[in-house]
Amino acid sequence: MVSGSRPEPPAESLSGVSRRVGGWVRERARGVGEALTTPSRPGEALLAGASGRWVRLLPYVVAVAFGTALLPSTVLLLINDYGVNGALAGALGTAQAAPLLLAVTRPLQAWWIVFAADVFGALVLLGADGPHAEMWPWTPPVVIGYCALMVALGLRESRRALFGVWLATGLAGFVLELFRPARFTSLHLLMLVLSGVLLLLTSAIRARGDAQRRLAEQETISEAERARRTLLEERARIARELHDVVAHHMSVITVQADSAPYRIPGLPEAAREEFTSIAASARESLAEMRRLLSVLRSDGSEGERAPQPGLDRVQQLVEATVRAGVPAELRLAADLGTCRRPWTCRRTGSCRRPWPMSCGTRPGRRPGSPCGPRTGG
Numbered sequence: 001m002v003s004g005s006r007p008e009p010p011a012e013s014l015s016g017v018s019r020r021v022g023g024w025v026r027e028r029a030r031g032v033g034e035a036l037t038t039p040s041r042p043g044e045a046l047l048a049g050a051s052g053r054w055v056r057l058l059p060y061v062v063a064v065a066f067g068t069a070l071l072p073s074t075v076l077l078l079i080n081d082y083g084v085n086g087a088l089a090g091a092l093g094t095a096q097a098a099p100l101l102l103a104v105t106r107p108l109q110a111w112w113i114v115f116a117a118d119v120f121g122a123l124v125l126l127g128a129d130g131p132h133a134e135m136w137p138w139t140p141p142v143v144i145g146y147c148a149l150m151v152a153l154g155l156r157e158s159r160r161a162l163f164g165v166w167l168a169t170g171l172a173g174f175v176l177e178l179f180r181p182a183r184f185t186s187l188h189l190l191m192l193v194l195s196g197v198l199l200l201l202t203s204a205i206r207a208r209g210d211a212q213r214r215l216a217e218q219e220t221i222s223e224a225e226r227a228r229r230t231l232l233e234e235r236a237r238i239a240r241e242l243h244d245v246v247a248h249h250m251s252v253i254t255v256q257a258d259s260a261p262y263r264i265p266g267l268p269e270a271a272r273e274e275f276t277s278i279a280a281s282a283r284e285s286l287a288e289m290r291r292l293l294s295v296l297r298s299d300g301s302e303g304e305r306a307p308q309p310g311l312d313r314v315q316q317l318v319e320a321t322v323r324a325g326v327p328a329e330l331r332l333a334a335d336l337g338t339c340r341r342p343w344t345c346r347r348t349g350s351c352r353r354p355w356p357m358s359c360g361t362r363p364g365r366r367p368g369s370p371c372g373p374r375t376g377g
Helices: 014-036 053-080 086-097 107-125 140-154 159-177 188-263 269-296 311-323 354-360
Strands: none
Touching (some): 086 140, 107 140, 140 159, 188 269
8 A cells, every 4th residue: 555645834934924024013003193192191101092001001111120120220329339328329210210100100290209309319419429429410321211200291291291391300409409519420401302302202202192183083073973964864855755745736625615516506504614624624734734844954954934925916827827838818807896705815825726726626627727716796
């Protein structure tokens, strides 16, 4: 029996691995950038609005790393280089490094503690006579911790608070510089420049995040306004369709019911009352329709209203009918006087076309035959 070996799948190429790792790094860097530009509310930790859990934990990791690195280095530097007492060096190192953990949630309060500790430490070092005491009023660990604190401040506090912090830093360094012994090298300008640059950069990042947040809010408001406008337009369209369909047919019913006693000779009194009741119901339906349309026009607009035409405009109605291609004629009695039944079209809104409608619905009328109103006693 001949046995063949199954070919092994090709190993993943180095370029594919590098592309995947690069994509992962870019995605994480994008998450950190979004978190940095999202301002956090007072009392929240820095980067608290980040989507990834590891991004939200990043400020705590950085703060712990700075604290654990700066605390022993500060204590050893004060003891070995400046000759400070061990207990006092431990207290100063703790006061200068431990508040970095507080800076994750309350950077301004942490700055007050660190600033007071740095100034007090500079006064302590003023009388130091260690073998390697060279830098004053700030030591290198103080400068590093202070710069990390400036980043936390710039991502949280307002520009007015940041300017106050920078001004206090420069003023304290300038006052201490007046008492600097000749043997010390000044780090005052270095601290002032680094803190100013970091505050400027982080405040710019925070301002960009504020602008993006306001832009997103405006886009949300615009979307809501567009949705509201679309809804109002749809309701107005429904109102127009209701008016064109329902109100028109109700007007036809009203006209036919009102004109029935004049179109049908010998109509019994009971039938006249029935037609009158139908016309009244139609008028009530038109009134309800008007109220419904006013509800649909919830933007406060009202439909155009004008007085309905009366008998003095019958001639214009006949002329318009003739221009439309329907033969029509108008006969007026010489002794017209006062009409026995005043037209109630001002309430019904339907007297605009009473006689063309009655002609169109008159039984036995041939298409094209002339029709027209006759007004008389």
